[in-house]
Amino acid sequence: MLDGVTDLVAHGDPPRYFRFPRLAGLGLPHLTTTRHFAGVTAPPERTGPFRDVGRAALRELGLAGDRLAWVRQVHGAAVARAPAGGGFAGVADALVTAERGVPLAIVTADCLAITLWDADAGALGVVHAGWRGTVRAVARAAVQALAALGARPARLEVAIGPSIGPCCYEVDAPVTEALDAAHGTAAARWLRPAAGGRAMLDLWAANETLLLEAGVDPARIENPRLCTACCPDLLYSYRKGNHGRLVTVAALP
Numbered sequence: 001m002l003d004g005v006t007d008l009v010a011h012g013d014p015p016r017y018f019r020f021p022r023l024a025g026l027g028l029p030h031l032t033t034t035r036h037f038a039g040v041t042a043p044p045e046r047t048g049p050f051r052d053v054g055r056a057a058l059r060e061l062g063l064a065g066d067r068l069a070w071v072r073q074v075h076g077a078a079v080a081r082a083p084a085g086g087g088f089a090g091v092a093d094a095l096v097t098a099e100r101g102v103p104l105a106i107v108t109a110d111c112l113a114i115t116l117w118d119a120d121a122g123a124l125g126v127v128h129a130g131w132r133g134t135v136r137a138v139a140r141a142a143v144q145a146l147a148a149l150g151a152r153p154a155r156l157e158v159a160i161g162p163s164i165g166p167c168c169y170e171v172d173a174p175v176t177e178a179l180d181a182a183h184g185t186a187a188a189r190w191l192r193p194a195a196g197g198r199a200m201l202d203l204w205a206a207n208e209t210l211l212l213e214a215g216v217d218p219a220r221i222e223n224p225r226l227c228t229a230c231c232p233d234l235l236y237s238y239r240k241g242n243h244g245r246l247v248t249v250a251a252l253p
């Protein structure tokens with residue numbers, strides 16, 4: 001039914017959330033919700049950071065929700081450090097911590113939710129990256145922020161959550177021009193010509209490239225390549241007119 005689901009561990013029927021096999025096997029508490037997880041239906045600016053859903057998600061993991069940390073996401077490249085006790089960390093699109101048991105939350109609907117973890121260093125980050133965040137290289141900024149917390153980029157375990165794929169992500173000139181201006185010839189590899197002078201953008205390839213440039217080991221990147229727009233029964237896709245959001249949470253064990 002769904003390409004990529006086999007590369008995720010689905011919980012529930014229909015699945016209410018996913019976990020990444022590699023991160024789970026290494027012992028990182030984390031999950032990404034689907035549309036069957038209760039309650040995430042309004043845009044984040046109207047309801048804040050989905051604290052209730054984040055807390056419910058954490059209960060699934062056996063973690064207390066009262067230390068949940070979140071940011072106000074603005075498609076930028078700022079990285080916030082989670083307060084030691086959790087809570088609002090500011091306006092940013094990446095959130096990092098070195099504190100055990102402080103769950104980090106990111107919400108998405110087509111954009112990439114990227115989880116990065118160095119178990120040895122005890123450093124964890126989550127990233128929200130759409131095309132603007134890719135232009136601004138927020139994934140690279142997150143790797144650098146984690147390095148400042150003691151992580152070694154080559155040791156980071158990275159997972160890319162369900163997000164819009166190159167099969168469905170048609171963009172126009174302002175997007176392609178911004179990518180070209182920011183990333184030069186590399187951007188051409190992320191774009192495939194489409195009808196009417198438009199292009200199909202591969203945000204997965206783009207962010208994987210940014211991560212590799214920042215020193216991440218390609219063998220440590222999990223990407224089930226599960227497209228939100230291809231899976232409307234399971235996921236939320238902004239481009240498909242859904243008003244819900246997927247929530248990704250992770251906490252240092």
Ligand SMILES: [Zn+2]
Nearest residue numbers: 167168227230
């Ligand atoms: Zn698709």
